[in-house]
Amino acid sequence: MRLPLLPLFVFLFVNIAVDTYIYKALKRRCRQLWPxxxxxxxxxxxxxxxxxxxxxxxxxxxxxVLLATMWMLFTYISGYxxxxxxxxxxxxxxxPVLFRRKRLKWLSTTxxxxxxxxxxxxxxxxxxxxxxIDVKEVTVEIPGLPKAFDGYRIAQFSDMHVGxxxxxxxxxxxxxxxxxxxxxxxxxxxxxxxxxxxxxxPPHTSPFSRLTAxxxxxxxxxxxxxxxxxxxxxxxxxxxxxxxxxxxxKSMGWRLLLNETEMLxxxxxxxxxxGVENIGDPPFKVYGSxxxxxxxxxxxxxxxxxxxxxxxxxxSIADHPSQRVALSLSGHTHAMQIEMxxxxxxxxxxxxxxxxxxDSDNQHQLYVNIGGGTVGFPAxxxxxxxxxxxxxxxxx
Numbered sequence: 001m002r003l004p005l006l007p008l009f010v011f012l013f014v015n016i017a018v019d020t021y022i023y024k025a026l027k028r029r030c031r032q033l034w035p036x037x038x039x040x041x042x043x044x045x046x047x048x049x050x051x052x053x054x055x056x057x058x059x060x061x062x063x064x065v066l067l068a069t070m071w072m073l074f075t076y077i078s079g080y081x082x083x084x085x086x087x088x089x090x091x092x093x094x095x096p097v098l099f100r101r102k103r104l105k106w107l108s109t110t111x112x113x114x115x116x117x118x119x120x121x122x123x124x125x126x127x128x129x130x131x132x133i134d135v136k137e138v139t140v141e142i143p144g145l146p147k148a149f150d151g152y153r154i155a156q157f158s159d160m161h162v163g164x165x166x167x168x169x170x171x172x173x174x175x176x177x178x179x180x181x182x183x184x185x186x187x188x189x190x191x192x193x194x195x196x197x198x199x200x201x202p203p204h205t206s207p208f209s210r211l212t213a214x215x216x217x218x219x220x221x222x223x224x225x226x227x228x229x230x231x232x233x234x235x236x237x238x239x240x241x242x243x244x245x246x247x248x249x250k251s252m253g254w255r256l257l258l259n260e261t262e263m264l265x266x267x268x269x270x271x272x273x274x275g276v277e278n279i280g281d282p283p284f285k286v287y288g289s290x291x292x293x294x295x296x297x298x299x300x301x302x303x304x305x306x307x308x309x310x311x312x313x314x315x316s317i318a319d320h321p322s323q324r325v326a327l328s329l330s331g332h333t334h335a336m337q338i339e340m341x342x343x344x345x346x347x348x349x350x351x352x353x354x355x356x357x358x359d360s361d362n363q364h365q366l367y368v369n370i371g372g373g374t375v376g377f378p379a380x381x382x383x384x385x386x387x388x389x390x391x392x393x394x395x396x
Contacts, residue, residue: 008054012047018083019043025090042079050076063163063200070164074377078122086115125337125379131171133178133372134384137391138356140365142326145302145394146269154304155184155213156388158331159192159222159371163200164378173207175372175385182389186215186264189254190331191222191278191308195375196229198245209252215264217254220275221245222308222332223284224375257306259293272303274325279316280309280332290316290323298322308332310352313366318359328366329390335370339382354383 019039026036053072056065089111093104157179165171179187194200211217225245232238249256257275264271276288290312294303303325307313310330317323333353336346346353350368357366372385 082115082119086111125381130380132384135387137389139391141393141395143395148266148269150394152392153184154390155179155187158190158369161195161373161375162204163195164374167203172204176207187213187217189219191220192224198241219254219256220306223278259289261294272301275306278308279312281311310368331369335383337380
């Protein structure tokens, strides 16, 4: 993957300008030399770091290389986001100088404090918050739910992206133990177990194999699971990667639903558990087929659908009376790994980015789990790793 040269040069030029501004400001305002020297050497080290990232392979490389690249890029970004905040606020503090007045020193100090606060928040999200598991308990009322399933409990988890953890299984093991401690009737995983290649999964198969529930563990594939984010020497090699992923999930004791339906039974009552392959909005490829998985969607059977991308529910299920799917379970959004006081920037990309949603006639419901892992950058600002415990309730 080549980086566009012009945007890259502009990006580096802006960062050099920011570093120069901070260096000169520290020299003028600090009596001691060490603050300006720390800024100078940190700028040099960050510049060398980004050059290393630019030179490293991005797609067709080992998971360990991608992991190292991710952490180097995060270090670089966390440093410069903090610097940008200081420079912007400090420039505002200097506006009175244009009118022959003094710089607002208190505002410059505020900028410095804000910059450090953002820096520490990012690293808190990377080192602490992304390992803080949040169990969300949700009751979902379903008209016509068979009586034997009243009180039925489903543990949902999603988007583990185990490549971000490398070979360290500590968090995955902790996550598995937390799910098992809830004693659900059924466990479902709604896609994206890896970042780009199946090679990321083997270290984690042992802890995942410990998941247990009376009605088993069911899973579907997400957009990252197909190998679309790597370069392959041939179509056969890409298919072999996917086949291995399927085999590993089977060895873990998981039942992978590939446009299929499994009937869950409690006594004489039953519920259809439908699992589709990835169906989403562009640029994500469509592999799934709901009609193939369950041809008679208009029948009276209570249906629970596992579909990775919540855009599928928005586009094809919500407010479609003939698509009688009582509850859909999705992941994918991660809440963009940022959530504060119930707000997430994911809302501008996905109207259904996290939590429970209903359509206008309350006949179709969707729950979006914001995931357990990270992708892109190894931090969660708020948006803690989620396990959802869903209790079904009949409204008969």
